[in-house]
Amino acid sequence: MAEEQHKTEGGSAALATVVAVAGWLVPGLGHLLLRKWTRALVYFLAVGTLAVTGLALRGNIFSALGGDAFDMLGFLADLGTGVFYLVSRIIENGGPDVSRAAGDYGTRLFATAGVLNLLCVLDAHEIARGRKT
Amino acid sequence: MNLNHFQTMLLFAVVISVAFAFLTKRKLSERARYALWTFLAFLLVAVAIGWLMYPLSR
Numbered sequence: 001m002a003e004e005q006h007k008t009e010g011g012s013a014a015l016a017t018v019v020a021v022a023g024w025l026v027p028g029l030g031h032l033l034l035r036k037w038t039r040a041l042v043y044f045l046a047v048g049t050l051a052v053t054g055l056a057l058r059g060n061i062f063s064a065l066g067g068d069a070f071d072m073l074g075f076l077a078d079l080g081t082g083v084f085y086l087v088s089r090i091i092e093n094g095g096p097d098v099s100r101a102a103g104d105y106g107t108r109l110f111a112t113a114g115v116l117n118l119l120c121v122l123d124a125h126e127i128a129r130g131r132k133t
Numbered sequence: 134m135n136l137n138h139f140q141t142m143l144l145f146a147v148v149i150s151v152a153f154a155f156l157t158k159r160k161l162s163e164r165a166r167y168a169l170w171t172f173l174a175f176l177l178v179a180v181a182i183g184w185l186m187y188p189l190s191r
Contacts, residue, residue, distance in 0.1 A: 039155050046152040053144060056134035102134075105141040112145065116152055123156055133159060 016128035023121040025082045030124030043120040050113035051084035052091070059106025060096040061088045074107075080114030146175035 023030025028044030031037075055061075062074035078085050088110075097103040126132040136144070154168035 042151065042155050046148045049144070049148055053134075053136075057136060057141075058134075100135075101138065102136055102141075105136065105138070109141070109145065112149070116149070119156060120152075 012129050016125045019128045020121050020125045023124045024080070024117065027082060027084075027117045027120060030121060031127075034124060034127055036124075036127070039123075043117070047081060047113045047117045047120070048084065050109045050116065051081045051088075054106040054108075054110030054113060055084075055088055055091045057102045057106030057109065058094055058097040058100075059103055059108070059110045060098050061085070061107075061110060074111060077111035077114040080116075080118040081110065082117060084110075084113065142175070142179050146172050146179075150175065 019030040019033050022033055026044070027047035028040035028042075031040035031043060060074075062071050062078050064072075064075050066072055066075055078088075081088075096107070098107060123132065150168045150172040153171055154164040158164045158167050
């Protein structure tokens with residue numbers, strides 16, 4: 001009985017890991033794998049809207065080579081957007097411009113998109129583990 | 134692309150309200166109520182803080 005339960009939890013843990021990684025890479029994909037269609041679409045649109053607007057406003061996208069702790073925090077937040085971070089250099093072809101207020105808003109919107117996606121990843125992980133519906 | 138502060142705040146409030154509603158509520162009616170309430174709270178607090186800071190800008 002205990003072994004069966006352990007196997008079930010192990011399977012859930014593996015699925016939860018796959019779902020979490022997928023959800024991080026492509027916002028909403030974790031929920032899509034769990035057949036939560038509406039949530040998958042809403043999370044993709046929410047993260048995508050914030051990330052693309054942040055890039056369109058020419059916000060600053062932090063890299064791992066930042067000089068201080070705040071740059072590193074910004075990098076971790078930005079990295080949360082998954083694929084949007086990876087293609088940000090292509091989309092943001094003009095480079096960042098934080099000399100205008102809009103550029104600064106863009107920096108915050110992109111970081112918000114990353115943190116929001118991490119919340120969505122956590123939600124998908126908890127659903128896969130059976131702790132949420 | 135250029136957005137002013139208020140337009141950016143509106144976009145932020147709409148997106149975050151809807152996302153939080155889906156993250157925390159499961160029924161459609163609960164989600165709608167939560168999203169509307171959170172959106173209005175974002176607006177109200179932002180405008181209130183704006184007016185509180187207004188004398189400092191002069």
